[in-house]
Amino acid sequence: MLWLTITLIITAGFLGWQYWRWRHRRMLELAARLPGPPALPILGNALSFMFNPGEFLNKVDVFMEKYGEVFRFWLGPELNIVVKNPTDIRALLSSNKVNQKGPLYEFLVPFIGYGILSGGPIWRAHRKIVTPSYNKKCVDNFSPIFNREAEQLARVICKKDPKRSFDIYKDVVRCTTQSVNQTLMGLSKEDSQNLYRMDEMLWATQKMYGLIFEKMTKWWLHIPIIYWLLGKKKQQDYYVKLIDELMADIVRRRRKALEVSVPGEEYMGIVDRYILSGELTEKEIQSETMTLFTTSQEAAAKMASGVIMFLAHLPDWQDKVYKEMMEVVGADGPVTNEQLKQLEHLDMVYKETLRYFSIAALIQRTVVEEITIQDGSITLPVGTSLVIPIHNLHRDPRFWEDPHRVMPERFLPENVKKRDPNAFVPFSLGPMDCLGRVYATALIKTIVVWVLRYARLEPAGTLDNIKLNVAISVSCADGYNIKARPRNGRINELS
Ligand code: HEM
Numbered sequence: 001m002l003w004l005t006i007t008l009i010i011t012a013g014f015l016g017w018q019y020w021r022w023r024h025r026r027m028l029e030l031a032a033r034l035p036g037p038p039a040l041p042i043l044g045n046a047l048s049f050m051f052n053p054g055e056f057l058n059k060v061d062v063f064m065e066k067y068g069e070v071f072r073f074w075l076g077p078e079l080n081i082v083v084k085n086p087t088d089i090r091a092l093l094s095s096n097k098v099n100q101k102g103p104l105y106e107f108l109v110p111f112i113g114y115g116i117l118s119g120g121p122i123w124r125a126h127r128k129i130v131t132p133s134y135n136k137k138c139v140d141n142f143s144p145i146f147n148r149e150a151e152q153l154a155r156v157i158c159k160k161d162p163k164r165s166f167d168i169y170k171d172v173v174r175c176t177t178q179s180v181n182q183t184l185m186g187l188s189k190e191d192s193q194n195l196y197r198m199d200e201m202l203w204a205t206q207k208m209y210g211l212i213f214e215k216m217t218k219w220w221l222h223i224p225i226i227y228w229l230l231g232k233k234k235q236q237d238y239y240v241k242l243i244d245e246l247m248a249d250i251v252r253r254r255r256k257a258l259e260v261s262v263p264g265e266e267y268m269g270i271v272d273r274y275i276l277s278g279e280l281t282e283k284e285i286q287s288e289t290m291t292l293f294t295t296s297q298e299a300a301a302k303m304a305s306g307v308i309m310f311l312a313h314l315p316d317w318q319d320k321v322y323k324e325m326m327e328v329v330g331a332d333g334p335v336t337n338e339q340l341k342q343l344e345h346l347d348m349v350y351k352e353t354l355r356y357f358s359i360a361a362l363i364q365r366t367v368v369e370e371i372t373i374q375d376g377s378i379t380l381p382v383g384t385s386l387v388i389p390i391h392n393l394h395r396d397p398r399f400w401e402d403p404h405r406v407m408p409e410r411f412l413p414e415n416v417k418k419r420d421p422n423a424f425v426p427f428s429l430g431p432m433d434c435l436g437r438v439y440a441t442a443l444i445k446t447i448v449v450w451v452l453r454y455a456r457l458e459p460a461g462t463l464d465n466i467k468l469n470v471a472i473s474v475s476c477a478d479g480y481n482i483k484a485r486p487r488n489g490r491i492n493e494l495s
Helices: 002-023 025-032 053-067 086-094 103-112 123-134 136-158 169-182 189-193 198-217 224-229 232-260 270-277 282-313 315-328 337-341 344-356 413-417 437-454 490-494
Strands: 070-075 078-083 363-366 371-373 378-380 385-388 455-459 468-470 474-476 481-486
Touching (some): 053 070, 053 078, 103 198, 103 363, 123 136, 123 282, 123 437, 136 337, 136 437, 136 455, 169 198, 282 344, 282 437, 282 455, 315 344, 315 437, 337 437, 344 437
Antiparallel strands (some): 371 378, 468 474
């Protein structure tokens, strides 16, 4: 009896596998034409990625060195094709044939539901509703709030002990959160300061992304019982509850405020747009609020902290940025987005920071219609998970000399001209690109201007010692540490 059962299971498994191969024959045929590591039956190359999550992108580099700038690997039945050729990246990300998020984004769903970041059928409609909040006109109108919050941050930084190093991210993230709350979330300053569990959320966010990345990269965590036994499910439940409660508080406050008055179209935040559209359920509004909250305050804080830390390490660049700033915006008063555009040296340091710390270390799309690249010599089959390793592209020595060094001069106009423009894609490309590009750039630069107005920045340690944490995004593993000394004349103002 036992033998019969075993035989039946093996036969059913074998037939199932053959059926799968028959249904995916075109995929298998096209995949076989691509270079890539030898794959085991059923598991594919999953064992190659069974290590420290931080090593995932290093492994991609090792494979790329061996197999070239387009290669395939299998994660069980899932075909992944990695592409690092800049021209192909532009063509693929701009095409309607790969206009769907990849399976990796499913890991975000328990936390932020289906929506703008994680994809799904409602992605297009939900993105359309909020796009006006991110356009230039709205961002210009948000500028007084950016200025007010950035000035407050500068005063905090200026009061630090100049002899002691500190992690500037901890202060910057409060500033970006207050800015996002009072613009995209539409809250008053008072509401923004009194949100339920907001402080907890600020410190939980990075750990939450750590948990998501761990699940993405360790296959055994996909088995529910193991996930539960290792206490990961308990952690996940804690984050989900935190998100639910905080977002419910934000949405409740906006519903109440909308009963009294509706903000003008050119000032309107995203929560109001979702509520007023009448197209989303309460749960969907809360999920999208979380998505747009977390994509903005954390990303902007990481990037602003990176720019400030690099300026602390590069005194020549700090002097150049300070000098041009004084010429264009002066020592006091609000900074306009038009003025920010004239700060060319600041822009170069900003771009070098975007290159160095990729907010999306890799992105993934699903191929929904067959598409060819490399002059028709390579065809990506339907169902492929296309992987664009932005972090690796931004450190490719073919485009970036000495790629691990911080060198804002890479973005001098004469150097930009010599480089393939598609080798720099910090905000991604195409219909699923970063919605917050204009917003992020204005907020980050406003923060840097105010901090530099108040403080002279000094390094803590050397740039060579900076340990990177390469996970969903690239960040400093040990914090964005600097020292700050008040500039002449600012001390009296503060007392
Ligand atoms: C400098 C900081 C930032 C960088 C480098 C950045 C970069 C990116 C990248 C590469 C993506 C594509 C992700 C993917 O396809 O998986 C993305 C998506 C997105 N970003 Fe940003 N981002 C930044 C800040 C912001 C800010 C401040 C906001 C909001 C104000 C924002 C809103 C979004 C949204 C909503 C998406 C999803 C778009 C979609 O899939 O339709 N980002 N961002």
